[in-house]
Amino acid sequence: MLYKTRDEITKDYDVIVIGSGLAGMTAANIMGRHGHAVLLLESHNKLGGFATWFYRENRQHIFDVSLHGFPVGMIKTCRKYWSKEIADSIVQLKDVRFVNPQFNLQTDFTKEHYSKLLNEEFKIPQDTVEAFFTHLAQMNFYDDSELTNRELFDKFFPGRNDVVRFLMEPITYANGSTLDDPAITYGIVFSNFMSKGVYTFQGGTDVLIAKMKEELLKNNVDIKMQSRVDKIFIEDGKATGIILNGKLIKSKAVLSNGNIRSTILNMVGEEHFPAEFVQKTKEVRLNSSSCQVYMGLKAGATIPYIGELVFTSSYPTYDPQKLLDIKVSSRTFSVYYPKETRPQMTDARVAIVSSTNCHYDDWKKLSPEEYEAEKEFMIEETIKGLEAFVPDIRDKLEVIEAATPLTVERYTLHQKGSSFGTKFEGLDVSMNLHKTMPGLFHAGSVGIIMSGWLGAANYGAIQANAIESYLGTRGA
Numbered sequence: 001m002l003y004k005t006r007d008e009i010t011k012d013y014d015v016i017v018i019g020s021g022l023a024g025m026t027a028a029n030i031m032g033r034h035g036h037a038v039l040l041l042e043s044h045n046k047l048g049g050f051a052t053w054f055y056r057e058n059r060q061h062i063f064d065v066s067l068h069g070f071p072v073g074m075i076k077t078c079r080k081y082w083s084k085e086i087a088d089s090i091v092q093l094k095d096v097r098f099v100n101p102q103f104n105l106q107t108d109f110t111k112e113h114y115s116k117l118l119n120e121e122f123k124i125p126q127d128t129v130e131a132f133f134t135h136l137a138q139m140n141f142y143d144d145s146e147l148t149n150r151e152l153f154d155k156f157f158p159g160r161n162d163v164v165r166f167l168m169e170p171i172t173y174a175n176g177s178t179l180d181d182p183a184i185t186y187g188i189v190f191s192n193f194m195s196k197g198v199y200t201f202q203g204g205t206d207v208l209i210a211k212m213k214e215e216l217l218k219n220n221v222d223i224k225m226q227s228r229v230d231k232i233f234i235e236d237g238k239a240t241g242i243i244l245n246g247k248l249i250k251s252k253a254v255l256s257n258g259n260i261r262s263t264i265l266n267m268v269g270e271e272h273f274p275a276e277f278v279q280k281t282k283e284v285r286l287n288s289s290s291c292q293v294y295m296g297l298k299a300g301a302t303i304p305y306i307g308e309l310v311f312t313s314s315y316p317t318y319d320p321q322k323l324l325d326i327k328v329s330s331r332t333f334s335v336y337y338p339k340e341t342r343p344q345m346t347d348a349r350v351a352i353v354s355s356t357n358c359h360y361d362d363w364k365k366l367s368p369e370e371y372e373a374e375k376e377f378m379i380e381e382t383i384k385g386l387e388a389f390v391p392d393i394r395d396k397l398e399v400i401e402a403a404t405p406l407t408v409e410r411y412t413l414h415q416k417g418s419s420f421g422t423k424f425e426g427l428d429v430s431m432n433l434h435k436t437m438p439g440l441f442h443a444g445s446v447g448i449i450m451s452g453w454l455g456a457a458n459y460g461a462i463q464a465n466a467i468e469s470y471l472g473t474r475g476a
């Protein structure tokens with residue numbers, strides 16, 4: 001059932017899921033389907049977490065926030081844990097572009113085409129290209145966490161900053177990773193994308209989340225939105241419920257889809273954990289945040305086809321720090337052509353979303369006046385960047401606005417507006433949470449690997465299994 005905002009929850013549950021990001025929803029759906037009594041609580045007034053959208057001008061404009069591209073594995077994940085109908089709407093992006101001072105290339109982002117470009121455009125010997133891809137395929141999660149991305153690239157492509165840019169820049173955008181992160185995180189995510197290219201959900205995020213909500217209700221998951229959980233209830237060293245609006249709702253297990261640090265340090269409280277685990281949690285570094293500029297075109301306005309995902313940069317070389325600079329020189333344009341993105345709508349407008357990674361603190365420290373000025377600057381620079389592809393874009397725009405890390409923080413409650421969860425060490429804390437606090441589980445963007453639409457959804461499935469083992473119902 002779908003609770004109304006004012007409804008009181010009076011029953012107990014097998015599992016309470018805090019947060020309806022893709023991880024939380026996927027876990028809730030699996031457990032609901034298996035016959036568990038599941039309550040899904042979401043602080044926001046809609047489901048989806050980062051998998052979200054918003055309207056402007058009486059719904060004439062729709063903007064997708066994080067529907068830029070995910071690996072083909074999402075089809076299998078959706079078919080297995082959601083529905084065939086959802087999986088069947090996932091389609092490949094045809095045209096990914098890179099335009100920067102080092103190269104100007106178009107690709108379908110598959111291993112075959114990347115290998116060809118590395119060989120023919122970057123003049124890397126075929127043996128080296130093959131050895132690189134073989135190395136990635138053989139990387140082992142348990143053995144390889146010491147090697148960094150920098151060391152990996154130095155080994156195969158020494159002195160080739162252009163090659164590193166080609167291989168690394170899209171992944172930096174996809175999950176905030178840098179050259180200092182463990183190469184295993186790059187290997188897994190890059191190989192996932194390379195298997196068959198980049199995919200999107202045709203119909204838009206609004207349609208996807210509506211279908212997921214329908215599926216959750218069909219599987220008897222109880223949902224309540226505008227319900228921010230204050231505390232996780234601990235009794236005799238176990239998680240046995242949550243506190244919502246000062247009231248206890250009991251459950252056999254709790255799954256938090258919130259930020260891992262906030263879950264442990266704020267929602268439970270460090271006094272409930274061994275000092276060593278608290279220390280480990282405090283040492284988990286958050287990942288970077290995001291800025292976006294949303295541009296909606298006037299009714300009837302069109303643009304020439306410029307690709308669907310365009311990685312642009314005016315910076316001379318690949319420099320991960322520069323990718324995060326408040327004075328942006330690199331941005332990714334996602335172009336939503338109405339017929340491809342929302343074929344079900346006859347009056348959909350062209351929408352363009354520019355995304356950049358950035359540091360929360362750069363925006364947080366600004367005065368209100370400085371903050372508005374920086375936003376205006378970012379918008380203006382984004383339009384200028386787009387004019388290189390569509391010279392008359394300024395005249396065609398009807399809606400233009402920007403989001404910063406503070407916007408991300410406000411809407412998702414992620415500490416410091418972290419868009420991609422935590423750095424690698426967060427995975428260990430997340431996966432060991434239920435071993436330290438029985439009954440309490442975490443699923444959601446952590447450790448780079450488990451972030452993004454595919455990583456989050458799959459992590460939800462992994463943790464649903466773990467909860468069912470805890471409840472003694474797995475495979476029952």
Ligand SMILES: Cc1cc2nc3c(=O)[nH]c(=O)nc-3n(C[C@H](O)[C@H](O)[C@H](O)COP(=O)(O)OP(=O)(O)OC[C@H]3O[C@@H](n4cnc5c(N)ncnc54)[C@H](O)[C@@H]3O)c2cc1C
Nearest residue numbers: 019021022023043049050068069229258419444445452453
């Ligand atoms: C700008 C941007 C672009 C992105 N682009 C892509 C992309 O193109 N492809 C891709 O694969 N990934 C992309 N991502 C990443 C991807 O969207 C996320 O990794 C993924 O959606 C995160 O899912 P999650 O399950 O971790 O939960 P989240 O999306 O983080 O959701 C957590 C939910 O929990 C709720 N919550 C938190 N605390 C509480 C509480 N106390 N009580 C109740 N509810 C609570 C929040 O309101 C939120 O709804 C992007 C992210 C950003 C920010």
